[in-house]
Amino acid sequence: MTDDFLALVPADGTESMSDPYRRLESDLPVEWRGPLIGPGIENWVARSNGGRKIDLAGVPERLGLELAWMAYWQYRDGAEVMSYHINQLARMLAWVAQYGPTQLPSSWVDWPEEEFRRFFCRFREATTGRPAPASALRLIPSCLRYAQLALAARLHEGPWWMLDRWHPRCDPRIPLREREPLRGDGCIPGDAQIPWVRQAVKWVLGTLLESGAMTWSTLLTARMPALLRLDCWLRTLPDPAVVATDLGQASSLTAEFRRWDSVPANRVRSGRAPRTDRVAPVKVNTDLFAIAELMSFLVDHRQEALSVLGPTPWERLDPAQPAAWRDQAHRHMARPPVLDDGKYVDDHALAQITAYLPVLSASREELVPVSCQGRHDTLRGRDEPQVMRMLLLQILTGRRASEILRCDFDCLSPATDRAVQAAEGEQIARFCYAQSKIGKAPDTILVDAEVVAVIHEQQQWVRERFGGPTRYLFPKRKANADGHKAFPRGSYAEALLVFSDLAQITDSAGRPVQLSHTHRFRHTRLTRLAELGLPVHVLQRYAGHSSPEMSMHYIARRDEHAEQAFVATRKFKADGSLIAFTREDHDGLQLFNRADRFLPNGFCLLPPLQLCDKGNACLTCGVFVTDDSHTAALERQLAETSALIERTTSAFEARHGVPMPADNVWLAQRTAERDALLKLLAAMAAAPGRAVQGAGAPTAAGPVPVEIDTTRYRREPR
Structure with missing residues (x-):
């Protein structure tokens, strides 16, 4: 129990009393027991409605005790004590007790609102000669709404979940987490009109909440609305019990419920217009999971359910039926959109x-x-x-x-x-x-x-x-x-x-x-x-x-x-200089996934699934790529190759007396390497800062010109 809500206990510390009205009397300090309430109460002028005293003279004892307790609850709750309206109610009760043609109810908890309105109208006509205004008929019951719920919880003898209306502000027995985000006016499981559904909803949700398996927020926003919709849908069937007793119809019933639950008008209270014209599949799935959870709990606790709920159609629930409801939800899971900026605030x-x-x-x-x-x-x-x-x-x-x-x-x-x-x-x-x-x-x-x-x-x-x-x-x-x-x-x-x-x-x-x-x-x-x-x-x-x-x-x-992330990939290098990103550069980036494609003077762009048949003739290969970072290595290789050619041709001529033929196998290969190195260095000098591909090949490889219609995909569809 948190500090947010009033927890009234008797002064002697004992909570259990045979007479619930003794608990009310023990809750009240002496200055709140009437018949005149107000004198001696701290900050009464500021905390009461206009600083008026509450006069309970002539009110039947139990009803007067309840009125005093509800006023005290408002005071402890931090709300304004509605002394003016409580006095009107006290005068009405005193008049009905003395002159009324009918008997008063024994408690406010047992007093239906319609009957109260009739009593109040008779009282106003008899005492003022005029009918009661509609504003008074609306205001007086509402001013004590929360206090009356708190009174019902205080007088209740059984578990808290047996009540038809749950509100943590009014019933401190409802278990809450330390920082429970509260909202709304609680929930009303009593709205379920089928008795065996209503009792199961109360027991199952109350047990899950007490055990910690469910939080109040989940119960309030997801589970209770879903199970009340189940009750509403069952009332459209000729035999509502079929949902628990006939396993053969489980698949067809779940599909029928999904169709019914997907209609916006079926998900709002009677008389209200739906806010949207469609229901998101995830909301329907939430309802299906909630119903499956209810059925699974009743199946797993069959004997306990029989002792708590008595004989109900839930006794014949088959363990396979909850799975049918879950399967219906899984089959309709929506895929997330590729681009989703609907929840983004620009x-x-x-x-x-x-x-x-x-x-x-x-x-x-x-x-x-x-x-x-x-x-x-x-x-x-x-x-x-x-x-x-x-x-x-x-x-x-x-x-x-x-x-x-x-x-x-x-x-x-x-x-x-x-x-x-x-x-x-x-x-x-x-x-x-x-x-x-x-x-x-x-x-x-x-x-x-x-x-x-x-x-x-x-x-x-x-x-x-x-x-x-x-x-x-x-x-x-x-x-x-x-x-x-x-x-x-x-x-x-x-x-x-x-x-x-x-x-x-x-x-x-x-x-x-x-x-x-x-x-x-x-x-x-x-x-x-x-x-x-x-x-x-x-x-x-x-x-x-x-x-x-x-x-x-x-x-x-x-x-x-x-788009911004794509553009950012071509903006700057590590040294802050502008990058010109081409198709060859993109291919070169893939090399970082394959260490066997790194060469001493460049990179090999040969696809991984292809084998190289050129041996060490990379300089003249069309898929060989190099850049400025390998300039020193290439220049050194050019100098060494040129020196090697000069030494070898001189030795050949000194030995044989004739120059080495140009078509000599060794000379042709070394000359091709030297020419390729010259072409590579010249290509790199012509385009500084850029990688070059196949510049040493006999026919230099380069970008393939492709004509693309850049306006085609931006035209309006016809």
Whole structure:
């Protein structure tokens, strides 16, 4: 259990009591037990709704105890105590208890919302002579929504997973990791309408969460939605039990579910319009894997399932059925695109983002002029300085949104002496982020002065607003009197969504950039580091991944970078001089894979699968390549060959009295070598800095002229 949520325990330290209402009474301090609540409570004026006292006079004892407990829960939770609305409810309960024609429910937990509305309407008409306004009917139940969920969890006698609604803020029994990225209003397994499906979903997911085999984030975002969609699909079948009882139809049922799950309208709540016109195959595969996981657990724990769930169709589940669901997913895995820059934010868009950031931090009364790339706007401020700094940190560090939102207040520490020396005077520090996705991955990176400045600015803002350090660097602004709650993920996304509509950020191709999709900045940061030549193992360490394959998944394969990398291969040599890269040079580069092709005065470009039949006559071979680095060797060989020819011909003439014939076998070979050396040196002198191929051959080899239509592939298709 984390410190984020209220854990109410009796004063004597005993948790188990036969009467759940005794637990509520033991939770409440004396000043909260009524009938008048307010006097003696610390900061009551600032923490309650208008500083009003809560009057529970005339309310039935148990319902009054529950109202007092829910008010106390709001106080301990850091939210504002809704004293005005609680007083209205107290007056209504007192009136119904005295004059009402029907009996009140025994608990708020057992009070359906529709029945509550009828009671409230009768009360308002009887006391004011006017019907209850619609705003009051909506506001009063919602103001106690979380407190009522906490009350249900506190009164519940069984395991937490037996409840129809799960919310870690309201139920401290739900197991969470230390840095669990929380989002939304929890989940509602009770939405599953088929009883045997609902009970299996609760038990299996609750057991996996308690055992540590599943995290709350995975349950909330992937497993629970998938299993609720399974329940929805089963209700379209004539006999839902066939999914567990008939192995012969397993393949056809999985294929039918894939088709149904691929329709966007089937993946949203009733009455809502789908956001897209297609469903990505990976999302359907996630649902198939979740269903297979549920079935595998029920098969592996068959006897325990029978004792917990009782007789259900799951008893007849065959071990081969989970494999059928997994196979359906494997057959439809999509291949990644060759070029994938859809998640990359280019410099054009980043320039606009940084230009419009002052709009986020400015107050709502301030008009902010913005000029960027020929655009001139004047926008009203959004009063979201935390959102601005969170977005900046994501852009500069490439961290996930949850890792920024839930990082600790004191998240900076000095870098090691080794790192400081390597930085050569640049200010660096070690940033500890809220790593929560991968347990074995590191949770620190080195950051520069710009990141340090943003964090220091945020720390100063927190001290001024909360009077001192809070647990998190980015605390929630409302319902957080003690500063122990992190900035909500939903509020962050909503603020960026509004900001996107105002700024109208576009990339260089004119496509809109939705800032609420903040994971794009992680892709962008890792892509840029990879394009700068960062080694894979260093990139993996910076990204906080457990494998290099995952890091490579984040690298956008951009056409622009591929072109730049190709052009860079011909820019400079080691000495900084310009390289003229030709086909011969490219062939020469392949020699580094074969040591037997290195020659004392050059290289042999003969393909590896071919054999040389020229012996040592490389100088006159058309695939012999040499360059300036072998000039000294070639000149020495020329001098030695010329001297050898002169000595040998002189000795021949002295012995035989006639000059050596030009067609002499030995003289013809040595003369050919000398002439080849002269041609090679002349060719190298004519093209300094370039490699030459076959210049000593009788017919010099060279590039083959090829006519290429360079405009053909750029024409518009007809």
